Amino acid sequence: MSSVEVSRSLLLKACVAVGLSETGAEPIRIGENALWRLPHGIVARISRPGQSVAAGRELAVARWLRDCGVPAVRPLDHLREPLDVDGSPVTFWHELPPHRPGTAADIAPLLRRLHELPVPALPLGSLDPFVRLAARIDGAVTLEDTQRQWLRDRLADLQAEWLSLPPGLAASVIHGDAWRGNVAVTATTTYLLDFERTSLGPPEWDLTATAVGYGTFGTVSDSEYTAYCEAYGADVMTWAGYAVLRDVRELRVTCFALQHAAADPARHRTEAHYRLACLKGEHGPRPWGWSAVS
Structure with missing residues (x-):
């Protein structure tokens, strides 16, 4: 299987586990970490195997920055911890509005x-x-x-x-x-x-x-x-x-x-x-x- 196919398989399992639709999911970036665009303005992030602690820290930091008033990408509120899918942690985020890369x-x-x-x-x-x-x-x-x-x-x-x-x-x-x-x-x-x-x-x-x-x-x-x-x-x-x-x-x-x-x-x-x-x-x-x- 290609890296995209492997990532899509993990994505499907994650979406089923949390009750989100993966219909029409589109890859944003497939690398060491994979990002997928889901329906309803949601982005799934699939991290490398063994990175559950780092993924949990990402969620905590993003919520802390929100509380401090620092604009940052925002995780879904009801999914507080990374989801383990075959050893790979998966987190879910709100998609940003249309944007350009920063300088x-x-x-x-x-x-x-x-x-x-x-x-x-x-x-x-x-x-x-x-x-x-x-x-x-x-x-x-x-x-x-x-x-x-x-x-x-x-x-x-x-x-x-x-x-x-x-x-x-x-x-x-x-x-x-x-x-x-x-x-x-x-x-x-x-x-x-x-x-x-x-x-x-x-x-x-x-x-x-x-x-x-x-x-x-x-x-x-x-x-x-x-x-x-x-x-x-x-x-x-x-x-x-x-x-x-x-x-x-x-x-x-x-x-x-x-x-x-x-x-x-x-x-x-x-x-x-x-x-x-x-x-x-x-x-x-x-x-x-x-x-x-x-």
Whole structure:
């Protein structure tokens, strides 16, 4: 069965279990997580197997943000917990009105509001910026042994540097994956989306996502980055610890590309290995013009 067929089978079981119609269901996105549009303005999200705790946290964070007056995608009120379907957690959400993707300047005010909120009594856990990296390095079958060892050494170096970051902004609730794709802009409201990685940690981690888009990928323009910093009220690239957070994010997105290259070398090997070569200093200074991997 294809990934779409597998996801549709899970969706059908979930809808039957909660009494929702899946007639005419349309896939919005099928990836590590799958999103399906259902009748009556409902969206089903099917998460990866074993992610029930994260899915429950997403629901709790979304309801907390609603209570705090922060515009965010909203789960169905009567389905309080994720539904387990063959090991995959399924959650149900209200579909947003017609919207466009966000920009860097759109996400910045929402991040500032989020970072200023009092820490709630929710089991958020602390940020782990290195989650799954070792496994992705070990599973990257397109690597040579010397390349794999270089990545292992780089990971170890960054783990040590993370422990000695200089003082920065006060720790807060952070989004965890704060790029412009996790914002939706309607005619009247800008909404924050996707709370899978929400946790407690340094606000600079959220800010670094757009800074890396600007300084590493080259996908955020000078004017966009200036507007982003003005909207938030700070430029993370001027912080003494920025280089460490940047390097961690660059390692993360390189390992993400290597994971995709392992599954589909024809599509993703070139980009993944180009990213690795950049990290090793083989393509000069940033920005490196990395392409999106999905």
